[in-house]
Each structure stands twice: as structure tokens, then as C-alpha cells.
Amino acid sequence: MKSFNQINIQSLRLFVAVLEQGNFSEVARREAMSPSTVSRVIAQLEQALQTQLLYRNTRAVSPTESGKLLAEHARQVLAQLDLAEQDLQEQSSEPGGLVRINAPVVFGQRHIAPWLPELNTRFPRLNIELMQTDDFIDPLQDSVDLLIRIGVMADSTLQARTLGHQNFRLAASPTYLARAGIPATPDDLSNHSCLVFKGFAGSQRWYFRHPEKEWRSWNLRGALTSNNAETLTQAAIGGMGLVVFPTWLIGDALRAGTLVSVLPEYQVSTSPEPQTISALYPNARRASVKVRVVIDYLVEKFGLPAYWE
Known part of the structure; x- marks a missing residue:
């Protein structure tokens, strides 16, 4: 009967290393052991499992079908142990080092920069480099540890964690509505001055729908078009x-009454697809502890639902 009780972690590590190197000699050199010792460990592993794991010849070794199966599971076990060891080491040490963050300009000003002093107090060994731009950023080429992206999430080689959902409102000032009237339906907007954001993809389209119905889009214009959301x-x-605009941008104005929500019975957006505010980082096995604590901190501060809703 096969017995796993006689298998130890070191023998699994040596077995996987032999498969990766293709011979006993290189593994023995790296582990400061003799080739015969490595060979004996593998033979003991085969004896414990009562199956042949390797085909051996004078130049190299290759796995049997049983060897391939064991290697697949062994790599998973060793990876989990490595993560456990990393977690234990990180638990006993304070997060520190440089974290390079890239965020959209206005969102960074309003919802990241104000929280940085408390982040610094909580983790004084962290150094934050916050770069703000609305241009496309490739975190691998631009050496970014954490990328804040807003909009429709496309397939990516990056890992992502959702910080919040982007919800939009149609809004105007009380002064404008008193002068121009309050639109009753989206069709009425053709008779109004619509201030439209224009970015690298062109002018935004506005989408409206009644809940549970299909989105419809409108191309609208008014007295001002700009590539700066704060200006608009x-x-x-x-x-x-x-x-x-999204609630993270105009929520304060809506609460203060300087802007008023218009057509509240309609859902409004700039895309028929759901949009999120996400923290992205390179597709490693997991984020480093310094990046994880920053993401966890932002999740804590933003709340669910986000405080700007």
C-alpha cells in the first residue's frame, strides 16, 4: 500500500528540482550534496510510494506518468508552504519600502491624496510615490506597483481588486434649471446645454434607461466641451x-445643493457596461505585503458603499 507518511518536504523539493534540472548532478551541486545522496532520496521516495517516478539514463532523467502526477501536486504543496512562510515572515515585520501608485488626476486629488497622511502615520516605513495622469499607463513598462483605474474593466494580465462601483448622475445647478427648465425625458436634452467631456476616445456619449430596460445613447452638445472633468x-x-459625472466627482456638490440631480427616475452612464474603480497590480502570484496594505487601507477608507455615494 502506498504510504505518504514516509515522505518529507525536502524529498519533494529535491524531486521537483531533479525534474527541472534533468539530472542529479546539478541538483547535488546546488544543494551541496553528493549525486548519490540525491539519487538515494529519490529511490526512497519511489519505495515509499511503491511506484517508479523517473526514467534514468547516463545523460539525463525524465518523469514517468506517475512522476508527472506527483510533480504536479508537489509543486502546489510547495507553493502553499512558501506562501505560508512568507505570511509568517511578513506578520512579524512592519511593511516598508517604496510603493509607486498611479491614479487619474481628479480622483487622486479627491480620494487618494487626502488619506495619505493617515496612511503614513499607520505605516511610517512606507514611502509613497503618487503619480497622477489620465493617460494610459503600462505598469510593467512604467514601473508602477499599484494602478488605480476607473471605467469598464477589460481583460488584462494584471490582478485587480474592486474598490468601488462608478455610479453616474445627470446634474445641473438650480440657477440653470430655473432659467432653462427641467427636462422631463432624455429626449428633452436636445433643447438644453449639455457640457460634455472629450477625451482621447472622443466625446462622451450619454446613456439612459429605465431600470431593467435597455440602454439608449444620446450624442449631445452644449456651450462647453473639455477634456478636464473639474472644469466641466x-x-x-x-x-x-x-x-x-460619477458620484465620486460631483457627490459633494449634490449634497451641498450647488448641483441638483436631474431625471432621477432614469439610470445614467457613459457606457452600457458596468464601470468600476479598481486597484490593479502586476500578475504575480500575489501582491507584495506593502502593496496589499495600501489596497486594504483604501478599501477600509472608501467603505461599502463608498463614502461619496
């Missing part, structure tokens, strides 16, 4: 027209 927000507050 201030123009709307000043009475220049209507805007469609």
Missing part, C-alpha cells in the same frame, strides 16, 4: 449647463 463641473455649478 465648475461650469455646471456656475449655471452653464448639464453634466453627466
Whole structure:
């Protein structure tokens, strides 16, 4: 009967190493052992499992079908043990080092920068480099540890953690609505000044729908088009027209009453697909502890639902 009780972690590590190197000699050199000792450990492993694991010849070794199966499971076991060891080491040490963060300009100003002093107090050994841009960033080429992205999440080679959902409102100032009237349906917007964001992909389209119904899109124009969301927000507050922006951007203005939600019975967006605010990091086995504590901190501070809703 096969017995796993006689198998130890070191023998599994040596077995996997032999498969990766293709011979006993190189493994013996790296482990400061004799080739005969490595060969004996593998033979004891075969004896314990009562099956042949390797085909041996004078130049190299190769796995049998049983060897391939054991190697697959052994790699998983060893990977989990390595993670456990890493967690134990990290638990006993304070996170530190440089964390390079890239975030959209306005979101970074409003919802990341204000939380950095407390983050510094909590983790004084962390050094934060916050770069803010609305341009496309490749974290691998631009040496970014943590990328904050907002919008429709596409397939990516990056790992992602959702920080919040992007919810939109159609809004205008009380002054504008008193002057121009309150639209009753999205069709009425053609008679209004619509302040539209224009980015690298062109002018935004505005989508509306009643709950559980299909999205419909409108191409609208007004007195101002801009590639800066803050500029358009201030123009709307000043009475220049209507805007469609996320609650993280205009939530304060809505609560203060300088902007008023319009067509609240409709759902509104700039895309028919769900949009999120996400923290992305390179597709490693797991994020480093310094990156994880920053993500956990942002999740804690943003809340669920997010505090700006």
C-alpha cells in the first residue's frame, strides 16, 4: 500500500528540482550534496510510494506518468508552504519600502491624496510615490506597483481588486434649471446645454434607461466641451449647463445643493457596461505585503458603499 507518511518536504523539493534540472548532478551541486545522496532520496521516495517516478539514463532523467502526477501536486504543496512562510515572515515585520501608485488626476486629488497622511502615520516605513495622469499607463513598462483605474474593466494580465462601483448622475445647478427648465425625458436634452467631456476616445456619449430596460445613447452638445472633468463641473455649478459625472466627482456638490440631480427616475452612464474603480497590480502570484496594505487601507477608507455615494 502506498504510504505518504514516509515522505518529507525536502524529498519533494529535491524531486521537483531533479525534474527541472534533468539530472542529479546539478541538483547535488546546488544543494551541496553528493549525486548519490540525491539519487538515494529519490529511490526512497519511489519505495515509499511503491511506484517508479523517473526514467534514468547516463545523460539525463525524465518523469514517468506517475512522476508527472506527483510533480504536479508537489509543486502546489510547495507553493502553499512558501506562501505560508512568507505570511509568517511578513506578520512579524512592519511593511516598508517604496510603493509607486498611479491614479487619474481628479480622483487622486479627491480620494487618494487626502488619506495619505493617515496612511503614513499607520505605516511610517512606507514611502509613497503618487503619480497622477489620465493617460494610459503600462505598469510593467512604467514601473508602477499599484494602478488605480476607473471605467469598464477589460481583460488584462494584471490582478485587480474592486474598490468601488462608478455610479453616474445627470446634474445641473438650480440657477440653470430655473432659467432653462427641467427636462422631463432624455429626449428633452436636445433643447438644453449639455457640457460634455472629450477625451482621447472622443466625446462622451450619454446613456439612459429605465431600470431593467435597455440602454439608449444620446450624442449631445452644449456651450462647453473639455477634456478636464473639474472644469466641466465648475461650469455646471456656475449655471452653464448639464453634466453627466460619477458620484465620486460631483457627490459633494449634490449634497451641498450647488448641483441638483436631474431625471432621477432614469439610470445614467457613459457606457452600457458596468464601470468600476479598481486597484490593479502586476500578475504575480500575489501582491507584495506593502502593496496589499495600501489596497486594504483604501478599501477600509472608501467603505461599502463608498463614502461619496
